[in-house]
Each structure stands twice: as structure tokens, then as C-alpha cells.
Amino acid sequence: MQAAATLQTGRSYRDIPTVRTRTVLREINQGQVKCPTCKLQDRCLSEGLDAEAIRAINDAMTTRIRLRKGETLFRAGDRFASLYAIRSGSCKTVLLSEDGHDQVAGYHMPGEIIGTDGIGADVHGCQAIALEDMEVCVLPFERLAALSRQNGRFQHNLHRLLSRELARERGLMMLLGTMDAEQRLATFLLDLSQRYRALGYSSCEFVLRMTREEIGSYLGLKLETVSRLFSRFQREGLLQVQGREVKLLDQISVKRLLTCSD
Amino acid sequence: MQAAATLQTGRSYRDIPTVRTRTVLREINQGQVKCPTCKLQDRCLSEGLDAEAIRAINDAMTTRIRLRKGETLFRAGDRFASLYAIRSGSCKTVLLSEDGHDQVAGYHMPGEIIGTDGIGADVHGCQAIALEDMEVCVLPFERLAALSRQNGRFQHNLHRLLSRELARERGLMMLLGTMDAEQRLATFLLDLSQRYRALGYSSCEFVLRMTREEIGSYLGLKLETVSRLFSRFQREGLLQVQGREVKLLDQISVKRLLTCSD
DNA sequence: CGACTAGTTGAGGCCAGTCAATGTTGGTGG
């Protein structure tokens, strides 16, 4: 676990102290920039709402934050105050255990809302680190909670957001608990593929935003195992891989890896 | 996975069709039995509430359900309508994947509230099966949601309930992703120990309510591995084990298994 | 260029899984 420090801090050569960056950007954007037409996050939170409620959501989004690759949006232990809707870019969330071990808990793309782990607690339970330059909308949670009290439909949407997070984690538990390495990587690639498709990108050709080590951390594998599996999948004609560029050639066979253990 | 059927159905020789049992008990209790002093679940949902709100919660609990060992409270795919507060007994929740694999997702004790996985979705995502005779209070979710709209404090308590569920699953992910077999079983035993203590029982001497196979399923291990670990822990003087009776002799050493990988 | 990070590949070892035999427990019925 000697390489753990990299994941843990998420720092890179171009890293700038988190808080300072955030503060500056908050000030720049305070009160001026809004997200009146943030279609992406609308998908889940404002579904089925009337114009007034949608306006209330937009009013709540007073701030945007820009992060550069490697920068941290929030850390475990940070006071929870807001959810964040990803406008562009992507990030990972990382869990830290007391003894210094860490694990990637998820990868998050535009349109997704992160920070949900802090709801109901006072503090965040994980760290969010940008995998590339990214931009997020700040959704002050007290505003959302208030709206949820006024509007049953919005309340339901908020519950659904949490529910999906629970479902996602449940899926990961199944993966970590019952699948072998091959199935884990296949699941991972199919999941990415589907999410890229949902965003309107190609579902069979995409660029990974994370290292082999980060993939391994997410899947409970070592980086060498991930690398070997990529090579093997390529050798077997399932996909083409060149560094972080992946082209799924035979999605059916990839899916078949999951359906039964043959 | 030939033994999967047992876990999957959770049936035993004394099993009675779930729905019938539930219906009968619903009728018996309808409107008559309430849980006005259900101290256990109060711990989390009614903390900090005024008398009126507490009355509203109690009014919502019109029904109790009694289950016998092996019976199912709800299945994956069942329409979600209520949360359930465990009054007595314990149960497991089981995840099923498309290809027939299953995995125990959690063990639940008196005072805990289950069914949260259905919030925000229309249906439950897992199956809850009694590990021994048990009794639960039904908490119709629509009533809770309505109360949550009226009372900000209750809303927060409800959010906290979901938050804890997320935190629990996150912990399990760390366990499955980064720990070896020894650490997994140690974590499991310490977790049980702490929960028994919280219920006022001995934290160092308790009876497991689940089989080795179920423990293994929860921890991502095979039953033989679990059995071997119990034997080894006993040989090393960490605990005494006789079937399902466990006595923790050296909790400090058990904890040390987790702190670092020595 | 040199330093560094990311990725690939090989050799070998170990932990946990698999297969199999046997022991234990609890409930049932003769």
C-alpha cells in the first residue's frame, strides 16, 4: 500500500490548496452567475415539478465552483452544507479508513449530483477529487430541504436521489462480494459505457479518466491485475485498449462474462 | 453456488407462505394494537421532537407484524409502502442478482429500521428474512413523508436514517474492497459486539443468529473459510466458539487485527 | 536530458476457494 498516498491526497504537481481555490471562485461567482438552464441535473431533481418549484431550485443555485484536475471539492470531515451538481468534467469519491487505507467509492459524471453522503450527518463521509477540470453547481442543502417541505413532489425527487445512491452502493457490494476480477472489470466497463450513452456520447468508444490503480481501488483489485485484464480482453478480441482509450468491440461477449460463470 | 437456493428462498421446514401470514396478522392487529412506547425505534426517528410530533409517529404505527424464523417480510420487487421498526428478533436482508447469485447485505436487530432501500423507488430492492421469530412495527411511509413536510426536525431525523444506511454500506464496501478474510470476520464480530452492547446485552458473549454460510455471504467469503477462521481465532485465544455461541476473550487483540496489517 | 508517473509483463508465492470426508446438532417418527 505504499502508493496509497497518491490516492489519499489526490494531489498532483499542479495541485493548489483546496480551500483557497474554492474561496476565490465563490467570490467571483457570488450572486452573479446562476444555472437557470442546467438541464443535466434537472433530469432528476426537477422532474415533474411546476414552474414555480423549478424557479425555486434555480434561485437556490447561487454559486458555481470550478476545479482543476486533482483538486478537492470536499473532504471527509468537512462540514456538510450543499450538494453539488456536476456541470462538466468528472470526479472520484474516496473513502478513508482510520488506518490509512483508502478506496475509490465512485466515479461521477456530468449531470450527477454528489455530496449526498453528508445528508443527515453534519459532515461529509468521503472526499471528492476532480479527475479532470470540472465545474459544479452548488445546491445549498437547507434550501433543498425547505423546498422539500413545501413540495411533496420535490420531496420525492430528493428521496429518489438518495435511493439511487443506496442502489448504486448495493450494486458495488454485489460486485465486490461475489464477482471475480474478470467480471468486475466487465461490469465497470459496461457501466461506464451506459453512462456515456446516457450523456449522448458513444457507448463503445471512450476515454478513461482514471488510472489503472484507481480502477483497481474501485473494483477491489490491484493495478497489475487491471492491466493484465485489459491486455487479455484485447487479446480475446473483446475490446481495443491503448492507454486510457477504450473501444468496446464485442459488447455481447463482455455481457456474457457476467450472466453466468463459464 | 448449489446451496444458493436456501439463502434465496429463506424457506425452512416450518415455512408458511409469506403473504398469507402477513395478511392474517395485519387483520388481527388492525387498529387495535399500537406501539405507543416503542422506545427502541424512538432512538432515531423521534429524537428531539415535541409531544405532538411523537404522537403523530405513534398514530402512524397502526399495525404490527409477527414473523416466524425463515419467513419473509418483503421481497425484492415488492411494492414499497412502509418502513419497519424491529421490536424483537432479528433478520437479514438479501440482494439477488439477475444470474441467481445472492448476497447477504445486512443483519438487523431490535431498534433498527429496515426497508429504507425502497424509499424514493417504487419497490424494495432486497429481501428481508427473519433469522428467528420476530416482531416489527409498520411505519407507512406516506405518513412519515407527510410528517417530514410539517416538521423540519423530523425531516432531519429521516434524512439521518438514510444517511446512516449509506454510511453502513460504505463501511461494507471498504470491508469487501480492502480487507482480508481475517479482518473481515474480526470486523463482523466487533460490529455485532457493539450492537449487542447498545441493546444492553453482553458485548463479549452472544449467540450468532446466522449460519456460517450466511456470515460468509455477508463478508464475501466461503463458509469453510469462516469456519476455519473461527477455529483459528479460538486456537489463538482470541475467543471461544461453540457452534453459534461466541465469547470474545481478547477484544483488544481482535481490534489490533484491523488497525494495521501485521 | 533526467526525473517522474503511468502502464505492461513475467515469475513466484500465498490466501482463499474447491472438493470431499466426517462430525455434530436438533427435530421426527417408529
Place this chain on the structure above:
DNA sequence: CCACCAACATTGACTGGCCTCAACTAGTCG
């Protein structure tokens, strides 16, 4: 009461998948 059975548990021998350690390549940035 005992014999029987099924479910649960223990233990051993063996296997194999993933980890570990290590060498090497490619790309990037100062």
C-alpha cells in the same frame, strides 16, 4: 427411548486466482 435424517459445521488436501515483487517501456514536464 432410539434410529434416522437433514442441516449445519469442521477439517484436510489440493488448486488456482490474485497479489507481490521486479524489470522494463512510454510519455510528460521542467
